[in-house]
Amino acid sequence: MSTLHKIIILTHRYVGIPISILCIIWFFSAFVIIYTGGMPGVSENMRIDAAEALDFERIRLDPVDAARQEGSNQTPILRTFLGRPAYFFAGRGLPTNVVFADNGETLDEISTQQARQIASEFLDIPAELFSDVEIVKAIDQWTVGKNLRMPLYKFYIQDEPGTQVYVSPSTFDLAVYTTTQSRVLAWLGAIPHWFYLTSLRSNPPLWFDVVVWTSAIGCILTILGLILAFTRFRKNVRPFSLQRAIPFVGMMRWHYILGAVFGISTLTWIFSGLLSMDPFEWGTVRNEINIDETVYNTRPMELGAFSSIRQISRMAPAEGEIKEVSFSMIQEQAYYQITSSTVIAPLSNKRERLSQPYFADSQSSADSVLVHADSLQEKTGFDTATLIERLENFTPNADIYESALLNDYDDYYYSRNNQLPLPVLRVKFDDPLDSWVYINPQRSELLSLLDRTNRLNRWLYNGLHSLDFAFWYHKRPLWDLGLIILLAGGLVLSILGFYLGCRRLKQDLSSLFFKTG
Numbered sequence: 001m002s003t004l005h006k007i008i009i010l011t012h013r014y015v016g017i018p019i020s021i022l023c024i025i026w027f028f029s030a031f032v033i034i035y036t037g038g039m040p041g042v043s044e045n046m047r048i049d050a051a052e053a054l055d056f057e058r059i060r061l062d063p064v065d066a067a068r069q070e071g072s073n074q075t076p077i078l079r080t081f082l083g084r085p086a087y088f089f090a091g092r093g094l095p096t097n098v099v100f101a102d103n104g105e106t107l108d109e110i111s112t113q114q115a116r117q118i119a120s121e122f123l124d125i126p127a128e129l130f131s132d133v134e135i136v137k138a139i140d141q142w143t144v145g146k147n148l149r150m151p152l153y154k155f156y157i158q159d160e161p162g163t164q165v166y167v168s169p170s171t172f173d174l175a176v177y178t179t180t181q182s183r184v185l186a187w188l189g190a191i192p193h194w195f196y197l198t199s200l201r202s203n204p205p206l207w208f209d210v211v212v213w214t215s216a217i218g219c220i221l222t223i224l225g226l227i228l229a230f231t232r233f234r235k236n237v238r239p240f241s242l243q244r245a246i247p248f249v250g251m252m253r254w255h256y257i258l259g260a261v262f263g264i265s266t267l268t269w270i271f272s273g274l275l276s277m278d279p280f281e282w283g284t285v286r287n288e289i290n291i292d293e294t295v296y297n298t299r300p301m302e303l304g305a306f307s308s309i310r311q312i313s314r315m316a317p318a319e320g321e322i323k324e325v326s327f328s329m330i331q332e333q334a335y336y337q338i339t340s341s342t343v344i345a346p347l348s349n350k351r352e353r354l355s356q357p358y359f360a361d362s363q364s365s366a367d368s369v370l371v372h373a374d375s376l377q378e379k380t381g382f383d384t385a386t387l388i389e390r391l392e393n394f395t396p397n398a399d400i401y402e403s404a405l406l407n408d409y410d411d412y413y414y415s416r417n418n419q420l421p422l423p424v425l426r427v428k429f430d431d432p433l434d435s436w437v438y439i440n441p442q443r444s445e446l447l448s449l450l451d452r453t454n455r456l457n458r459w460l461y462n463g464l465h466s467l468d469f470a471f472w473y474h475k476r477p478l479w480d481l482g483l484i485i486l487l488a489g490g491l492v493l494s495i496l497g498f499y500l501g502c503r504r505l506k507q508d509l510s511s512l513f514f515k516t517g
Contacts, residue, residue: 008227017498019214041176051080053080053321056085056322075303087100098172135154138150161179255496266494269465269490301329308373309336316338340369
């Protein structure tokens, strides 16, 4: 046996012991993540479903009046707040100011009692069940990585699900929502799988290095194992017999067989997990053609164009209620974007919805319609020729060589359960990076900009990690069955590797101490 071969065996055996522990954690937690998603949170759909319907009869201020009252040049959003229609200025994650639409009263901070009321209305739980409140001044396990501004109000609720909620006094909304079930599932799934421990995530450079280096070492050890599977195979057995060609017995034999069968899938999972961290920033959009949101609107926001705010209540769907109104300038025209909730989820469903459904690239959004501010007519779509022409005028240094209106998903724009909007306009440019742009013709908005590297990253990361290939991704439970078999194989392979490595380490240490004695 050559020296190099011995080094490969010893490295795979002993360095593999701690890496096997990580692989066991990764594979086990992956089973949980498939069906529970990521960390507990508050999705946009949950927020819309929980919101109280707007009472347009109580609105006295137009958006321009509210902006004047606030002294702000930002575009507000109209929603119900503390039982009253109110204009919210500033986006999520930023300090928010509120102007109540009924009397012009302003609010730039909330009390503990108001925070309790916000949580009570969201959860539809009586405020008297809120037993304790804590002022969270530093990130903890459930707020880490969410870019929330501290402090937060944390409420403990005396209910069967063991609900805990965080309310942000800077954005006036429910920031985090957890139950006993969601916390337990997160500890079994997302937290160990992504190394989402507070001590690590509170130090992003350290967390990045830990994930990247453990994944890189895992890739190297898996490659060494595949090399050993090939080199230790007895190819010259005469007469040839697969049983005799495998040079091991007992558990080592099973480890060898499982490594030969599931080694490639194990390697691709660890490697794609490494790519999820974008270690060399090669998956970042280079934006060679420099397209931004101004391509579909060159006119500044004019809140004075939205003076008919009290007249849009009739735009509510037959089975739903208007929950939120935002204001947009699209192709130099003023539009209300009216968001409704056609199905009000019962409290039990709200509590079981632990995270957004899994998507490859994007997240879902609540149903909404565009209404022209002047005619109060619903806008059902924009002319595709105009959308393409604006792109051409916006990108003088690149030409469009192909455009298509897709009525179905392709390999780079897709989602589970058809939750991303269709049809979608796909436009291809001849720039050096071969950029593709996806546009929602219903909203005249950019959805995605992908260059050649991003499309490659889709296969190397999403493809290898989620196995979201078209032939089975939309054909559950076929996809589930395939993943369960591969994950189970990798899990058993890792458990055997850990056991065999520890057993051999024990034997070597015993032999060493025996000789020394």
